[in-house]
Amino acid sequence: AQSVTQPDIHITVSEGASLELRCNYSYGATPYLFWYVQSPGQGLQLLLKYFSGDTLVQGIKGFEAEFKRSQSSFNLRKPSVHWSDAAEYFCAVEGNQGGKLIFGQGTELSVKP
Amino acid sequence: NAGVTQTPKFQVLKTGQSMTLQCAQDMNHEYMSWYRQDPGMGLRLIHYSVGAGITDQGEVPNGYNVSRSTTEDFPLRLLSAAPSQTSVYFCASSYARDSTDTQYFGPGTRLTVL
Numbered sequence: 226a227q228s229v230t231q232p233d234i235h236i237t238v239s240e241g242a243s244l245e246l247r248c249n250y251s252y253g254a255t256p257y258l259f260w261y262v263q264s265p266g267q268g269l270q271l272l273l274k275y276f277s278g279d280t281l282v283q284g285i286k287g288f289e290a291e292f293k294r295s296q297s298s299f300n301l302r303k304p305s306v307h308w309s310d311a312a313e314y315f316c317a318v319e320g321n322q323g324g325k326l327i328f329g330q331g332t333e334l335s336v337k338p
Numbered sequence: 339n340a341g342v343t344q345t346p347k348f349q350v351l352k353t354g355q356s357m358t359l360q361c362a363q364d365m366n367h368e369y370m371s372w373y374r375q376d377p378g379m380g381l382r383l384i385h386y387s388v389g390a391g392i393t394d395q396g397e398v399p400n401g402y403n404v405s406r407s408t409t410e411d412f413p414l415r416l417l418s419a420a421p422s423q424t425s426v427y428f429c430a431s432s433y434a435r436d437s438t439d440t441q442y443f444g445p446g447t448r449l450t451v452l
Contacts (some may be wrong), residue, residue: 262444268342268428268443269381311417315380325371325396326441330382 227252229318229329237335238306246301246332248290249314257319258299260290264312272314275299286310305329311336339364339408342444344429350450359447360416369432370412371441374425380442381428387412391435419451 228251238244250256257276261269273284279323290301299316316329345360363370371386373396383396401423403415412431416423423431427447432439 226387229380231380268445269430272442274440316412317381325383325386326381327397328373328382330378333409 227256227318227327229327231314231332233330233332235333235335237337239337240308241305241323244301244303244306244310244334246314246316246334248299249297249299249329250299250316250318251297252318253261256299258290258292260284260288260299260301260316261285261315261317261319261328262312263315263331264268269315272301306334306336308336310334341365342429342431342442342443344427344447346447347445348448349424350452351416352419352445352452355419356415356417357419359416359427359429359449361412361444362410363412363429363431363442364408365431365433365442366409367431367433367442368409369434369439369441370406371396371430372402372404372412372414373428374423375428376425383429384414410421416449419449421451423449424451425449 230249241251259274260272263269272288273282275282275292313333314329315331342419372384373381375381382398385404387393391405404443429444430441432441
């Protein structure tokens with residue numbers, strides 16, 4: 226069965242520092258992978274998605290993610306974090322029927338001034 | 339476009355009460371779905387619909403009913419609320435059921451069952 230693991234429940238980084246959020250997936254075939262962000266009290270917004278091709282995917286707000294099949298990972302990165310990036314981040318993989326998403330537990334990001 | 343809208347934003351129920359969470363989208367999306375979000379568990383799919391008149395169960399369907407009489411609306415019904423249904427509920431929609439299509443999420447309904 227498909228599953229997604231985000232090993233870090235909470236991460237704190239200083240403003241201006243680089244960021245990497247980890248995501249590991251379990252999927253039998255080539256996965257469709259997503260990163261969503263949820264600001265406090267808000268719904269989820271898609272940051273980026275990977276279907277095929279270039280393993281480095283660029284998203285909105287300066288985020289990128291790299292698909293590594295050998296490690297079953299899809300880690301999210303940003304070179305310089307802004308205070309407005311404080312939010313919860315969810316990694317997701319397509320379920321076994323198109324359109325259904327399986328989410329990880331989420332990683333809450335705090336940004337120190 | 340208003341996107342995906344959900345009402346109410348907050349609701350408190352007593353055990354055994356029933357209620358309907360409303361979800362509407364004005365983007366002419368065929369695919370709509372309901373998720374619940376619980377601490378430490380991410381989002382879990384409750385029910386989904388690939389078009390008007392067609393619904394199916396997701397990962398955690400027990401205690402919830404849905405119907406899809408129009409393309410725009412996808413209400414979620416709790417027939418007899420239980421404390422275990424205390425959660426934040428999100429509705430989402432996309433143009434197609436293909437995962438390549440972006441899903442748009444509503445702002446959520448925070449439900450507390452006493």
